Amino acid sequence: MAGVSKYTEEMADKICERIANGESLKAICEDDDMPAKATVFKWLGAYPEFVDKYARAREVQADALFDEILSIADDGRNDWMEKKSLDGGNMGWQENGEALRRSQLRIDARKWMAGKLRPKKYSDKLQIDGSMTHEAGDTLQSLMERIAANGKRIHSD
Numbered sequence: 001m002a003g004v005s006k007y008t009e010e011m012a013d014k015i016c017e018r019i020a021n022g023e024s025l026k027a028i029c030e031d032d033d034m035p036a037k038a039t040v041f042k043w044l045g046a047y048p049e050f051v052d053k054y055a056r057a058r059e060v061q062a063d064a065l066f067d068e069i070l071s072i073a074d075d076g077r078n079d080w081m082e083k084k085s086l087d088g089g090n091m092g093w094q095e096n097g098e099a100l101r102r103s104q105l106r107i108d109a110r111k112w113m114a115g116k117l118r119p120k121k122y123s124d125k126l127q128i129d130g131s132m133t134h135e136a137g138d139t140l141q142s143l144m145e146r147i148a149a150n151g152k153r154i155h156s157d
Contacts, residue, residue, distance in 0.1 A: 004035040007043050012050045015040065016057035022064040062117035065110040072106050 004011060011034075018028050029037045043050050078099035083091045115123035 003032050005039055007047060007050070009049075011035065012043070012047070012053055016053045019054070019057040020060035020064065022061055022068065058117050062114040062122055065114040065117070066122065069107050069110050069114075072103050072110075075103075 015025075015028055015034070019025065025037060025040060028034055029040065035043075044054060078096055080093045081096045081099075083094045085091050111122070114121075
């Protein structure tokens, strides 16, 4: 399956470029001329320069996923299908529910992944009140401290 085990800058660049273009590490590592996933993870533990490249590639991947979301949402080619009678005549058009559900699934998967890859940019934010926002990745402790600080401002006014 995977034929590469020696780390090179060229191989690291290939992996990161493909990730940045939106490919999964699993799909990349399935190619015969690429290393196994376990090898890539070993490299991430052994080569700090690869860690930096890989992290930047994952950030760019989130942006690529965001762009894909817009493309999927704007593509209405399969949203409607022609309804035919038994004799083949056109009876009109009907919504293609299967295509719409699949598009929604594709969008939701990309939204979730982009939010995980770049939480400060793409994750949902929880609005506490008119002045406080909680971002994914904040700790419960930091959230509680912000709520307490906000409460003190409200009561001291």
